[in-house]
Amino acid sequence: MATDTSRIIPGYGGTTAALTASLTIAPGDSLDLSADALRNTLGENLLIDCLRWTVDAQTQQEIADPAVTQATQTFGFPGGGAEIDIKMGDKEITAGEIPIYCLGRADGQDVETAILAVQDDTNTNMYLGSYTASRWFFDHPMSMAPGDAFICHITNHGLLNLPITVSIALTGRVGPDLPVSRWIPYCASWTPPAFTPSLATATVPLTATSTERDLVNRAPAQLHISRFVGRLGRIGVVGAPFGGNTISQNAEMVFPGVQQTVSGQPTSNWFPSAVDSFLTLTMRDSRANDNIPTAIPFRMAFEPTERTWECAHILDPQGYYIASLTLAVPSVIDASLQPSIAMVGSYEVP
Amino acid sequence: MPGYASPLVLGTQLTIQRGQLLQFSAQPLAPRVLVPYEINEIRFCAYPSIETASAFIGATSALRGFLKFLFLSGPHPLTDGYVPMWNMMPVRQLTVEYGGYYTWKFKRPFLMAPGQRIDAKVFFQTNAPNVLTTPIVTVALAYAGRLRADLSSMPASVHVPFVSCWDTSVLDQGGQGITPFAGQALRNPLANPITVEMLIGRFQDDTTGLDSASDANQLNIQDPHGRWLVQNGPADGSNIFPPDTRSFPYQGQLAYNAHFSARLSIPPSPTYRPMISYLGSRREMSA
Numbered sequence: 001m002a003t004d005t006s007r008i009i010p011g012y013g014g015t016t017a018a019l020t021a022s023l024t025i026a027p028g029d030s031l032d033l034s035a036d037a038l039r040n041t042l043g044e045n046l047l048i049d050c051l052r053w054t055v056d057a058q059t060q061q062e063i064a065d066p067a068v069t070q071a072t073q074t075f076g077f078p079g080g081g082a083e084i085d086i087k088m089g090d091k092e093i094t095a096g097e098i099p100i101y102c103l104g105r106a107d108g109q110d111v112e113t114a115i116l117a118v119q120d121d122t123n124t125n126m127y128l129g130s131y132t133a134s135r136w137f138f139d140h141p142m143s144m145a146p147g148d149a150f151i152c153h154i155t156n157h158g159l160l161n162l163p164i165t166v167s168i169a170l171t172g173r174v175g176p177d178l179p180v181s182r183w184i185p186y187c188a189s190w191t192p193p194a195f196t197p198s199l200a201t202a203t204v205p206l207t208a209t210s211t212e213r214d215l216v217n218r219a220p221a222q223l224h225i226s227r228f229v230g231r232l233g234r235i236g237v238v239g240a241p242f243g244g245n246t247i248s249q250n251a252e253m254v255f256p257g258v259q260q261t262v263s264g265q266p267t268s269n270w271f272p273s274a275v276d277s278f279l280t281l282t283m284r285d286s287r288a289n290d291n292i293p294t295a296i297p298f299r300m301a302f303e304p305t306e307r308t309w310e311c312a313h314i315l316d317p318q319g320y321y322i323a324s325l326t327l328a329v330p331s332v333i334d335a336s337l338q339p340s341i342a343m344v345g346s347y348e349v350p
Numbered sequence: 351m352p353g354y355a356s357p358l359v360l361g362t363q364l365t366i367q368r369g370q371l372l373q374f375s376a377q378p379l380a381p382r383v384l385v386p387y388e389i390n391e392i393r394f395c396a397y398p399s400i401e402t403a404s405a406f407i408g409a410t411s412a413l414r415g416f417l418k419f420l421f422l423s424g425p426h427p428l429t430d431g432y433v434p435m436w437n438m439m440p441v442r443q444l445t446v447e448y449g450g451y452y453t454w455k456f457k458r459p460f461l462m463a464p465g466q467r468i469d470a471k472v473f474f475q476t477n478a479p480n481v482l483t484t485p486i487v488t489v490a491l492a493y494a495g496r497l498r499a500d501l502s503s504m505p506a507s508v509h510v511p512f513v514s515c516w517d518t519s520v521l522d523q524g525g526q527g528i529t530p531f532a533g534q535a536l537r538n539p540l541a542n543p544i545t546v547e548m549l550i551g552r553f554q555d556d557t558t559g560l561d562s563a564s565d566a567n568q569l570n571i572q573d574p575h576g577r578w579l580v581q582n583g584p585a586d587g588s589n590i591f592p593p594d595t596r597s598f599p600y601q602g603q604l605a606y607n608a609h610f611s612a613r614l615s616i617p618p619s620p621t622y623r624p625m626i627s628y629l630g631s632r633r634e635m636s637a
Contacts, residue, residue, distance in 0.1 A: 228357070289356045289497055294378040296361030300393050300492040303453060304446045311357040313496060 014175030017046060019150075022167035025082075027158030032151070038170060039149035046144040047181060048172040053100055054133040055082050056165040080233035080338055081159035082166055083191075087151045088144070088184070091349065095188035095218045097155060100166070102189050102229045102342035104136035105306040139226050139346045140183035141172060159233075159338075182348050186223055189342035190214035195279070195327045197337055205328035212286070215321040215343050222316060225345035228309040230302025232279070233338040279339065280326050286319045295326060298339065315343075353499030358387060361492035366417075369476040373469070374491055380467035381497065386504055388459035389468065389495040392421070394435050396450040396489045413450055414561055415519060415554045415625050416478040417489060420471040423462065423510070426634050430514035430539055432473050436561075437515045437550050437627035440597035447561075456631070457547050458509040459495065463637040468493060475519060479559050504636045512544055515627035518618050519556055530614035536628055537609030546630040549579070549598040549610070551591030554623045562586070565622030568615035573600070574608040582615070585622060604630070 021037030040046045083097035144150075154166050192208035200206045217223040280295035292301060302309050323341050362378040381387055396413040415434035422428065438454035441447060462468075472489055516535035538544045549571070555563040567585040572578055579598065580590040590598050612626050 225357075283357075283359075285356060287354070287356065289358075289383075290381070291357045291497075292359045292361070293381065294361055296359060296492055297363075297395060297490055299451065300361050300395055300490055301359050301494075303393065304449065304451050305443050305453075309357065309359070309494065311494070311496060313355045313357055316354075 014047065014173035014178050016171070017042060017174040018169050018171045019046075020167065020169040021152075022165055023154055024163055024165045025154060025156040026163050027156055027161050030153065030155040032153050033168070035149060035151065037149075038152065038168065040144040040146055042174050043146050044174050044176050045146070045178050045180065046148075046172055046174045047141040047178050048144060048170045049138050049141040050171045051103065051136040051138070051185075052133070052169040052171060053084075053103065053136075054131065054165075054167045055100060056131045056167070057162045080231060080340060081157045082164055083155045083157065084166070084168075085153040088148055091184050092218055093150075093185055093187070095186070095216060097153070098187050098189045098342060099191055099231065099340045100154075101132065101134065101231055102340050103187055103344065104134050105227065105229065105308040107134055136185070136187075136344070138183070138185045139224065140185075141181050142183060142185055142346075143181040144170075182350070183346045184219070184349060185344075185346045186217075186219055187342055187344045188215050188218070189229075189340055190323060191338070191340045192325065195325075195337040195339070197327060200327045205326050207324065207326045209324040210322055210341070212320045212322070215323065215341065217315045217317055217319045217347075219347040220317060221347040221349060222314050223319070223343075223345050223347050224312070225315055225343050226310070226312055227344050228302065228311065229340075229342040229344060230281075230298060230307055230309065231340045231342075232298060233340070278327070279337070280328075281323060283321055283323045285321050286316070291321065298325075302341075315345075353385070355500050356497040358497050359492055359494045361393075361490065363488055363490040364472070365488050366472060366474045367487075368474050368478050371471060371473040373471045376467060376469055379470065379491075379493060380465070383497055384464050385497055385499040386461055386463055386501050387495060387497045388461045389456070389493045390459050391453050391455040391494050392438070392468075393492040393494060394419070394450075394452040394454075394489070395492075396435070396487055413478075413487060414447070414559070415517070415552055415623070416475040416559070417487075418473040418475065418517070418520070420473075421468050423460075423468045424466060424637055426510050427540075428460075428468065428511055428513070430512070430535075430537075432471075432517075432520070433513050433515040433627060434517055434519070434552065434554075434625045436552050437517070437625050438513050438629065440548065440550060440595045441593075454511075454513075456509075456511045457629075458511075458631060460511055461498065461501075461504065461508045461636070463504050466637050475556075477556060479557060506636060507633045508636045509631045510634045511629070511631045512540070513627055513629050514539075515625060516612050517623075517625045519554060519623040519625065530617045532610070532612035532626070534607075534609050536612060536626065538604035538606055540632060541606055542632040542634060543606070544604040544630040544632045546600050546602050546604055546628050548629050549591075549600050550627045550629065551587040551596055551598065552625045553586055554625060555621045556623050557620050563622040563624075565619055566616065567618060567622060569624070570611075570613045570615075571626070572611040573602065574604055574610060575602075579610075587624070587626075600628070604628075 019038050021033050023033055025031055080099045080101055082100045084100050085097045086093040156164050190210040195206050279298045281298055281301050282295050283292040284290050360379050362374050364372055366372050396417055414436045417435045418432035420429050420432050435452050514536055516532040553563040565585045569583040569587050571580050583589045
């Protein structure tokens with residue numbers, strides 16, 4: 001008799017279990033996690049309900065007294081610089097490589113990322129680095145039979161020009177009497193080339209449009225999408241490690257930088273046009289629906305608290321979304337803007 | 351054969367000056383579809399600072415209660431007149447509010463028939479402070495929901511959200527002073543009973559734009575049954591509306607013309623403008 005896996009919820013029994021693995025990657029490198037690193041070797045059925053990840057880019061730069069001198073360094077949120085491709089056997093969990101911070105909703109802008117300082121044991125200097133972590137809670141627990149393994153391929157795009165250590169943990173429950181889930185989590189994303197804001201003008205805006213192969217359901221079944229994730233990274237920014245008024249590090253922006261965009265500009269430039277000319281979004285789907293028919297600011301689609309658009313719905317196999325982003329700001333202080341849009345959900349295999 | 355639900359976000363924006371009352375363009379706020387659709391939340395984003403050209407997001411740069419919105423869907427109002435933007439939701443993240451972003455998440459989806467829409471108007475408080483010479487702000491508005499092609503027909507009745515507010519910042523426009531009583535500002539003006547979810551208490555300093563206001567005052571609120579929710583409470587409402595949420599959960603129904611009673615011990619000053627609202631919903635016949 002088939003199990004009604006839609007009724008499986010966390011806390012159903014068994015004992016807690018976690019599979020963990022980590023990998024250090026140099027800028028520009030692209031490596032596989034060891035094939036056995038995330039394999040279920042527990043001998044019993046494992047129900048995974050969460051994938052946790054950290055990206056750590058610390059201890060590579062040393063500053064004598066960062067808190068006082070406010071020395072400028074290249075630091076910041078590395079979540080967008082690491083991409084991950086996940087499979088389990090022949091089942092796709094991601095549609096190709098996904099910016100790792102697109103896997104789940106943001107836990108909170110104050111806890112998702114941190115600038116760390118570690119004292120050098122030979123002098124009073126501090127090693128600085130950045131660290132980010134979050135979680136992807138699956139809509140349905142996922143079964144891993146004994147011997148099953150997550151196959152992960154990770155790329156460091158070198159946005160910070162630092163080696164990064166990516167750690168992955170699969171957490172859930174293990175036991176002989178656990179039900180078997182047929183649900184597989186799934187995430188697809190679209191990451192266009194980074195925008196160079198200084199090139200955009202109101203009359204000649206920069207536009208990027210996704211294709212049918214980006215935000216696509218490659219699963220062999222209907223995809224139950226729970227949310228879209230919209231991230232907006234700023235890269236190539238050099239700033240004071242411990243803050244400052246208008247100086248920031250590489251960061252994932254809560255807002256699309258309108259306030260920063262207008263910094264130092266004549267008010268006549270930014271009062272009437274800051275929002276409506278910034279990064280706007282339209283979207284349609286493979287069923288000919290206009291999901292976002294009129295261009296709206298990025299954060300009006302992906303709310304800034306969690307960077308998500310919670311919207312439960314179903315997408316057919318090979319169904320897709322076409323998103324279009326437009327930037328029409330004449331001048332900004334950011335060196336580069338890197339948007340990413342992902343759709344996250346799960347599908348049920350026979 | 352029914353289809354599927356699909357995501358939907360409708361959005362538009364306008365620029366507004368102090369004292370202006372403008373209507374958002376209706377065309378972008380109505381999907382051109384032949385299927386029902388539901389709206390789950392209304393999102394607001396207002397730029398830039400009304401006080402300063404400061405480049406970074408800060409506590410003094412958000413528009414908060416200075417923007418008042420009116421929402422109307424056909425014959426069904428979603429607001430009891432003009433309601434301050436920040437009175438439609440509890441605090442979720444202060445930094446996000448400082449950035450001028452607010453979202454009114456409906457407890458239940460508002461289902462609408464093809465062709466139906468929510469019209470929106472906005473009023474920018476006349477005496478909003480601004481040290482700059484051209485106090486123009488851009489206000490973006492978005493409705494997030496789903497196209498409901500999976501529904502073969504509309505149900506007989508639908509849930510319609512509703513908010514009513516006692517906004518002490520607008521009662522003084524005639525220079526007549528402000529009564530310390532809410533009167534019937536927190537009432538149910540509709541024929542159908544309203545199921546109340548929560549009360550929101552916001553306190554604005556009209557002179558500086560800050561969201562923390564103090565006054566030698568005492569706050570009193572009674573529910574429609576005469577029960578005290580707060581009696582002789584502190585002026586900032588901190589014992590009923592904690593600063594991290596600014597909300598007070600309340601489960602109950604408001605019959606026609608029933609109302610909460612809010613009262614201050616003395617008339618509020620320009621540096622102390624309480625804005626107290628309730629959020630709820632009622633059932634209406636579908637269009």
